[in-house]
Amino acid sequence: MTLVSAERPLVPRNNLRDLLGATIVLLVGVGCYFVFPDNLAFLTMLLSTALLVMSLDLVTGVGGVATLGHAFIYGAGAYAAGIASVNGVSDPLVLLLIGAAAGTVAGVVSGALILKGHGLSQLVISIALVQLASEGVNKASSITGGSDGLSGLTIGPLFGAFEFDLWGRTAFWLALAIVIVVAIILRRVIRSPFGMICRGIHRDRIRVRAMGATIFLPLLKMYAIAGFVAGLGGALQAVATQVVGLDSISFTTSAEALVMLIFGGTGSVFGALVGTFVFMWFEHVVSAASPFHWLILVGILLIGVVLFAPKGLYGLVAGLLDRRGA
Amino acid sequence: MDTYLDVQNLSLSFGGLKVTNDVSLTLKTGSRTALIGPNGAGKTTLINLIAGSYRPHAGQIHLMGQDVTSLSDTERVRLGLIRSFQITRLFPDMSVLDHVALAVLQRDGKTSGMFRSYHGMPDVVAEAMQTLEKLRLGALANHQVALIAYGQQRLLEIAIALVLKPKVLLLDEPGAGIPSSDMDRVVATLDELPPDLAVLLIDHDMDLIRKFARDVIVLSAGTVIFRGTPDKLAVDENVRKAYLGDEI
Numbered sequence: 001m002t003l004v005s006a007e008r009p010l011v012p013r014n015n016l017r018d019l020l021g022a023t024i025v026l027l028v029g030v031g032c033y034f035v036f037p038d039n040l041a042f043l044t045m046l047l048s049t050a051l052l053v054m055s056l057d058l059v060t061g062v063g064g065v066a067t068l069g070h071a072f073i074y075g076a077g078a079y080a081a082g083i084a085s086v087n088g089v090s091d092p093l094v095l096l097l098i099g100a101a102a103g104t105v106a107g108v109v110s111g112a113l114i115l116k117g118h119g120l121s122q123l124v125i126s127i128a129l130v131q132l133a134s135e136g137v138n139k140a141s142s143i144t145g146g147s148d149g150l151s152g153l154t155i156g157p158l159f160g161a162f163e164f165d166l167w168g169r170t171a172f173w174l175a176l177a178i179v180i181v182v183a184i185i186l187r188r189v190i191r192s193p194f195g196m197i198c199r200g201i202h203r204d205r206i207r208v209r210a211m212g213a214t215i216f217l218p219l220l221k222m223y224a225i226a227g228f229v230a231g232l233g234g235a236l237q238a239v240a241t242q243v244v245g246l247d248s249i250s251f252t253t254s255a256e257a258l259v260m261l262i263f264g265g266t267g268s269v270f271g272a273l274v275g276t277f278v279f280m281w282f283e284h285v286v287s288a289a290s291p292f293h294w295l296i297l298v299g300i301l302l303i304g305v306v307l308f309a310p311k312g313l314y315g316l317v318a319g320l321l322d323r324r325g326a
Numbered sequence: 327m328d329t330y331l332d333v334q335n336l337s338l339s340f341g342g343l344k345v346t347n348d349v350s351l352t353l354k355t356g357s358r359t360a361l362i363g364p365n366g367a368g369k370t371t372l373i374n375l376i377a378g379s380y381r382p383h384a385g386q387i388h389l390m391g392q393d394v395t396s397l398s399d400t401e402r403v404r405l406g407l408i409r410s411f412q413i414t415r416l417f418p419d420m421s422v423l424d425h426v427a428l429a430v431l432q433r434d435g436k437t438s439g440m441f442r443s444y445h446g447m448p449d450v451v452a453e454a455m456q457t458l459e460k461l462r463l464g465a466l467a468n469h470q471v472a473l474i475a476y477g478q479q480r481l482l483e484i485a486i487a488l489v490l491k492p493k494v495l496l497l498d499e500p501g502a503g504i505p506s507s508d509m510d511r512v513v514a515t516l517d518e519l520p521p522d523l524a525v526l527l528i529d530h531d532m533d534l535i536r537k538f539a540r541d542v543i544v545l546s547a548g549t550v551i552f553r554g555t556p557d558k559l560a561v562d563e564n565v566r567k568a569y570l571g572d573e574i
Binding site: 197200203207209 | 379398399409416418419428438
């Protein structure tokens with residue numbers, strides 16, 4: 001009963017955590033930049049994947065929608081930006097916006113389809129969606145480059161001043177800035193009345209309906225926001241690497257995103273970030289050290305997290321902080 | 327007096343079992359009606375039918391003169407038909423205040439806001455806190471619901487229902503699970519309900535029913551077997567048979 005003190009102010013603590021979280025992401029980002037200057041391309045890929053995982057968290061962790069096809073949205077953003085670039089659009093920010101817009105459309109489309117199902121049928125629809133999209137992109141090789149991928153993207157300088165150089169410095173800073181801004185905005189969205197309704201739908205639909213709220217519309221809106229974020233992530237990946245491959249719109253990428261999310265902890269933006277960071281570093285380091293056995297280690301780590309930290313790595317830390325009243 | 331809720335010849339069968347059999351009832355302005363009956367009589371089913379969670383096989387439901395039979399549960403809530411649940415339905419990871427604030431926001435159509443937390447809306451917090459204080463839950467406002475006692479969760483259910491500003495309120499055993507030491511809060515809350523509100527209350531606690539209800543409807547095997555005032559209830563032959571069996 002008295003596990004939590006009643007008078008604890010919740011509001012300032014949330015704003016404090018926003019700031020603290022953003023600062024930590026920034027510090028880790030800056031630290032990585034100086035400690036691993038040769039790994040900037042990897043770090044940028046990590047950051048664009050973080051956008052995909054945060055987006056997945058909005059529909060799965062917050063809204064409770066089961067999906068294994070979220071890379072459909074990420075890929076839509078990547079291919080939209082890639083195709084626009086090949087056809088003469090070179091401003092990186094315009095390309096990102098095109099990707100985000102395509103992602104929003106893809107998000108609404110997948111939401112409208114997936115939300116028609118429940119539980120397992122949602123999973124089946126989502127897998128079908130990403131597989132169909134992947135096959136469609138593969139077949140439309142005259143536009144998308146098919147299985148060879150889309151290459152030859154020419155990206156102009158950022159703000160007309162910063163070239164996307166061979167070392168990926170501009171891309172890295174751009175990605176870091178986007179991730180931090182998106183993370184802060186999404187944390188606010190999750191806490192907003194709209195976010196509360198979505199969280200409520202996840203926990204108990206009947207209770208939400210008894211309050212007079214509908215189920216479909218809020219979740220579809222959440223899918224649109226998630227679409228924007230994942231589309232942005234896909235476009236960022238296209239701009240940074242200047243190629244777009246079929247793997248960006250694959251089932252494997254969708255499933256990996258879900259694994260990363262579970263790793264870090266569902267339902268929270270920082271959980272998505274922590275999960276992406278830890279999983280991708282682990283994969284990066286262990287796959288280099290042991291190319292044949294790294295998946296076994298990833299599997300063991302995942303089982304460990306699910307068994308001993310069911311709320312994910314961030315959930316574990318946040319739980320400890322809560323208990324200390326921080 | 328206006329009729330707030332008018333239920334006509336409602337029927338529902340699960341397979342061959344008639345769980346609701348040609349039930350009619352009306353709740354007028356300010357009605358305080360208790361719905362009682364032995365276990366399995368179909369009381370909660372009737373609430374589910376009226377609230378729109380189930381669709382009847384026959385019959386009509388009118389709310390404030392409007393036919394709502396084909397409307398969804400959500401649409402009925404928006405017209406002022408609010409229910410509480412026999413077994414609490416809450417969001418375990420949210421705070422007590424979150425629940426009531428969310429109900430306030432939803433009632434006022436403010437749940438599309440995406441960037442501002444309700445903590446920055448003083449009128450929402452004030453109204454939610456006021457309702458919680460009334461049920462003496464104020465001190466628990468920032469507690470996570472999973473960590474408060476079941477009886478307190480029951481009171482929170484009532485708080486949510488009240489804040490939605492019902493015209494017709496369906497309370498499904500609001501007293502179940504509330505320790506007798508806290509029952510006075512429930513009684514006091516029921517006493518203070520707006521006078522024009524029409525209330526249909528399911529409960530087994532005859533004490534509560536005698537204090538609260540002006541009319542009683544007894545349901546047995548899906549059929550209404552008694553309508554009348556609480557004092558006539560104890561002497562009614564059909565009611566005795568329903569509760570005690572034929573042999574006595």
